[in-house]
Amino acid sequence: MSEAREVKFGVVSCSGEECLGGTISRLATRKIMDEIQPDKTVTICLPLFLAGGQEERTFAKEFPTIAVDGCNKACARRAIEKYSGAVSAAILVSDLIGDEMAEGPALSTRDLTAEHQKMIDKTTLAISEEYDVLIKAEQVK
């Protein structure tokens, strides 16, 4: 009898340094990892992935991976597609909070406001919804 493969989900944030969307993508991804699905998700360090990390690239090839990008440049999604194949889902923070807001100045976690927290929660919910769809698809495999 074969054992069921333990499925971990990768959540890859652009964590962009130049705009608010990058901060939101980072904090929403961390919230998924820390609070929502801590045992079922792992994050991939995008700089290491881009710098040639084979373990990271292999993970994204073999396991469902969700890209979370701050703006429509979609660096995380494009990087995964280039080195590991299609992503299972892609979230664009700019679709959730608007282009102008997402491309606004980068934010330190020191300066988070209640309004920013709502943006993080909205993005976390969007990632969670994609996760739920993907886990159901895995369960029927």
Added chain:
Amino acid sequence: MSNNSKVKIIPCSGMGKVYGLMSREATLQTVTKLCPEQAETICLAYLVTGDKEAKMRIAEQPCLTIDGCPMLCAAKSVAAMGGDVKERFKVLDVVKEHRGVQPGTATALTEGGWTIVDDIAARLEAKVREVAGEGR
């Protein structure tokens, strides 16, 4: 000072460890509060995915990188994309000077973590002021 005449500070912003967050926060503090007229940051992922505009921005000005772990992804990637890296800062080197301080997690920093970030940012600022205007 136009944007392309600014020193570029590029952190790794690694997601998995507190040191990645510290690299990011030290950079933001430097470019938004300490020397906004002389320095700016560029998204590392945007640069490394090969965007021409991002590559042009690092082509003519000094770059400082700051990495959270010994893999030195920011330093190696910026150099590989043609950047003139004047100094490779390492968060861990500064953390070691603050013995016993627990800096926090990859999500949030402690008060001690912010103290170390302030220390790193001050070092970045000093280097920016040293190399600003040098060009390549």
